[in-house]
Structure formats: C-alpha cells, structure tokens
Amino acid sequence: MDDAILGTGAIGAVSVPPSKPPIEIVADGRESVVREFVSDDETDPKVLSTYENRRLAERAVRKQLSTSRYPCALVWETDHSVGGLLWNDQFKRLRVSYSQLQRAWTVAPVTDEFMFCSLQEHRHACRFARSIQRIYEFKHLEIRTKAGAVDRLIDHRFLRQSITDSGVQFTR
Structure with a gap:
C-alpha cells in the first residue's frame, strides 16, 4: 500500500488492519474442508476446519464470515467449478x-x-x-x-x- x-x-495516524484472504469450501467425497484461498500452487493453504458434509461446512462458514475479517468464501462444486460465493457483510x-x-x-x-x-x-x-x-x-x-x-x-x-x-x- x-x-x-x-x-x-x-x-x-491509525495503522491499516491486516487483510485476510478469501476462504474456500472444498469437498473431497468423504468430508468438506474449509481453508484459506491461495492462488499460487507453491503455497499450502491454511486449513481452518473440517466437516462431515458441505451443508455443515457452508453453515459454519456463514457464521464465521459474520464474526471474522474474512471477506468472502468460494464454494467449490468440482476442482474447476465454483458453485457459489458467500460474502461477509x-x-x-x-x-x-x-x-x-x-x-x-x-x-x-x-x-x-x-x-x-x-x-x-x-x-x-x-x-x-x-x-x-x-x-x-x-x-x-x-x-x-x-x-x-x-x-x-x-x-x-x-x-x-x-x-x-x-x-x-x-x-x-
């Protein structure tokens, strides 16, 4: 900046608060993982939580967005297709x-x-x-x-x- x-x-002067990346919900068949979104292939994303299914993960992410400084969440349908975006108000x-x-x-x-x-x-x-x-x-x-x-x-x-x-x- x-x-x-x-x-x-x-x-x-007041320091600008640190920014956080979007988060993402990735389902691998057995469970849904909530992690920080990383756009480069060399960095491993920070895993925030794991859930039994995508519905539980989405519910938890909606709560997390309302109480955190994460800007949005990407809900992945497949490895190359985003099914939805959730935004922090x-x-x-x-x-x-x-x-x-x-x-x-x-x-x-x-x-x-x-x-x-x-x-x-x-x-x-x-x-x-x-x-x-x-x-x-x-x-x-x-x-x-x-x-x-x-x-x-x-x-x-x-x-x-x-x-x-x-x-x-x-x-x-």
Missing part, C-alpha cells in the same frame, strides 16, 4: 465519497466505522480505493460524485470474471 497516502507514522461495499466536514474525499466501508483514508484529490482517492478493493477483496467499490450520487460501481474480480456461471472453468 501507498504509505505516503496513509501517513503511516504521522501523529494520529463488512466487505460487501467500499465507498469513495466527499466529506463536507473534512473537505476531502474519504475511502471507507459502508458498514464499518473504519476509514482507510481521506484525500484532497478525487482521482487519488479512486486509485487508492481500487487497490484497497483488490487487497481486502471488497465485493463492490462505489464511487460517488461530490453531490453524493453514485458515479460508478466496480465489481470484485470474482464477479467480473463470472466464476460461478455454468461452464466456467477456474483453476484453484
């Missing part, structure tokens, strides 16, 4: 909006009290918000005008690539 924008080390929408009080553009989740940054330039706020969306896996990035109207809505890469559509092949 751009430390110059965040002001790390400045008086009153805190990671459904990131917003860039103008604050009259601060006289600056703010980047913050809609449902959270935490603000990532406050910037004078709209384009810098948008650029920074895009990197936050990628790092923290926000489902939607909502960019508003100074008047408060929604200007653009940018979907998460999983949604843009339609990984849950029928026939779409996706490699873990």
Whole structure:
C-alpha cells in the first residue's frame, strides 16, 4: 500500500488492519474442508476446519464470515467449478465519497466505522480505493460524485470474471 497516502507514522495516524484472504469450501467425497484461498500452487493453504458434509461446512462458514475479517468464501462444486460465493457483510461495499466536514474525499466501508483514508484529490482517492478493493477483496467499490450520487460501481474480480456461471472453468 501507498504509505505516503496513509501517513503511516504521522501523529494520529491509525495503522491499516491486516487483510485476510478469501476462504474456500472444498469437498473431497468423504468430508468438506474449509481453508484459506491461495492462488499460487507453491503455497499450502491454511486449513481452518473440517466437516462431515458441505451443508455443515457452508453453515459454519456463514457464521464465521459474520464474526471474522474474512471477506468472502468460494464454494467449490468440482476442482474447476465454483458453485457459489458467500460474502461477509463488512466487505460487501467500499465507498469513495466527499466529506463536507473534512473537505476531502474519504475511502471507507459502508458498514464499518473504519476509514482507510481521506484525500484532497478525487482521482487519488479512486486509485487508492481500487487497490484497497483488490487487497481486502471488497465485493463492490462505489464511487460517488461530490453531490453524493453514485458515479460508478466496480465489481470484485470474482464477479467480473463470472466464476460461478455454468461452464466456467477456474483453476484453484
């Protein structure tokens, strides 16, 4: 992340919370494993829990998403097909909006009290918000005008690539 924008080390600066990867539910026939999603083949994913079947795993993951900082969960149908995406409510929408009080553009989740940054330039706020969306896996990035109207809505890469559509092949 751009430390110059965040002001790390400045008086009153708050450190950005660590990001967590999505989690995934993988069924191997006998049981369902819940683990952290890893996109490279060289790293072994951290296993979080194991369940007798996928239904129990999905129920546990829904609870875990509501009480943790994991952004979303991929539910695998097969080794190359995602059957569903579950989202943590805190990671459904990131917003860039103008604050009259601060006289600056703010980047913050809609449902959270935490603000990532406050910037004078709209384009810098948008650029920074895009990197936050990628790092923290926000489902939607909502960019508003100074008047408060929604200007653009940018979907998460999983949604843009339609990984849950029928026939779409996706490699873990």
